[in-house]
Amino acid sequence: MSFKEQLTAWARQVDEALHNYLPPADAYPAVLHEAMRYSVFAGGKRLRPILVLAAAKAVGGNTDKIMPVACALELIHTYSLVHDDLPAMDNDDYRRGRPTNHKVYGEATAILVGDALLTLAFELVARCGEDCPPAAVNRVAREIAQAAGSRGLIGGQVVDLLSENKQIESSVLEYIHRHKTGALFRAAVRAGAILGGAGEAQLAALTTYAEQMGLAFQIKDDLLDIEGDEAKIGKPVGSDIKNQKVTYPSLYGLDGARRMADEAAREAVTALNIFGPEAEFLRLMMHFIINRDH
């Protein structure tokens, strides 16, 4: 299977699994379950669940058994977007070219949709204990919660909000992205690796891969906001500049940011040197992320 075929196949499997794990759209109370599905099936690229599966495969693990954990990462990502878009936060009306959750279902429901997706994520992680060693599942649950928590993703969002319209230093920018984006990528890769039975050296290598990949991903995101195609990224180009947001390009210039992204991508791939062909998907994934157009 080519990289693109594997990517598409896993994305489809994740979508199917999410359909099964989410309560039916007409389950009582229907407005809540319909609204949960609205944001989960909104055209996400499923990068985080695919990273869970790819990391497990790289260490020779079974990818079917860890599907609940893969989907949990996508639910946490989705909940964070739904809450970030709220009027009290970033106040965004559109996401991936569609009205945001609260524009369709109202603020109260959107808050509860986020809460419910986050809660379901941890239900799915726990459910994985049926097919995977329970102690490993507990370890993974703990790491995912830390990555998503007040010293992870949520901490990153708080500092991001505090930094609005401020000239921040590079260390703060780095904090925001390492926590708001990086932590969940890292948890995804580590979860797949741990559940797949990684040894310590493998886990360390994959952790470096994830950290550098998360950085490259974020810089690329900033670059797309300047150089991207509006129709493809699903939101207006130049919104960071308009909102006076400090980004990698605004701090380091376009060329400087591009160099940083390339360097991070190279380090990510280098970290995989201890692996053979079983990590080829992860290598190509890094290329895919750095060359994506949306």
Add this chain to the structure above:
Amino acid sequence: MSFKEQLTAWARQVDEALHNYLPPADAYPAVLHEAMRYSVFAGGKRLRPILVLAAAKAVGGNTDKIMPVACALELIHTYSLVHDDLPAMDNDDYRRGRPTNHKVYGEATAILVGDALLTLAFELVARCGEDCPPAAVNRVAREIAQAAGSRGLIGGQVVDLLSENKQIESSVLEYIHRHKTGALFRAAVRAGAILGGAGEAQLAALTTYAEQMGLAFQIKDDLLDIEGDEAKIGKPVGSDIKNQKVTYPSLYGLDGARRMADEAAREAVTALNIFGPEAEFLRLMMHFIINRDH
């Protein structure tokens, strides 16, 4: 130790543990961690964690080892209050006589405080896997997530919001309370029982206890809103009537509601008949809840 002494001792232990589990108030980003502590240390009675401990004790389990799970239940309860109080939801300015979280820290932070408390709750449950059988911890994590999720606590809140200013039927009122309040009480008791090593008959008896106790608790809450002492309950008496909220007293009358609460309390205690003195605390707890003045 008398009931009151045990109640106070456990509440103090829970408070101490919460102090240890929550990130320090000055941990970065400090505003978030300070705001988390503001709502967690707001004079809660710690009923849910105490139920976890008491249920474990009733089946001969170790209460120290399950403290993380006990605290997790309190964090979930607190997160639900912080989100329920938001302007988009119940829009409450006061809770237990103090300004609500969003009145002090703003809406964005209050949303993130709730998210962070919910996430920390699942981190604590997973952490319990260090001292308790990991498979039991997974089972408990799953039950707690279900109780807190879209077909539990969150579903109850959605239906509650949908029912505002409407004349609802008794079946809807029952749905709201069984999910919004009852589910978490039930999960608390079952978590303590499962981690304490309960047999199937014990678990079934404790589940009945929890369900009837949750109902009695809710009816008592409704009654306090009519008959209570404002200074003691920390909010204006009569707010349900003012907000035209359907409650047990509004549907069944004061006497009818009192009878229902007494009946539920009696059934709760009857369910404990298979236990000896090891469940005495739970019996007295039922009396405490039905006779409380706040």
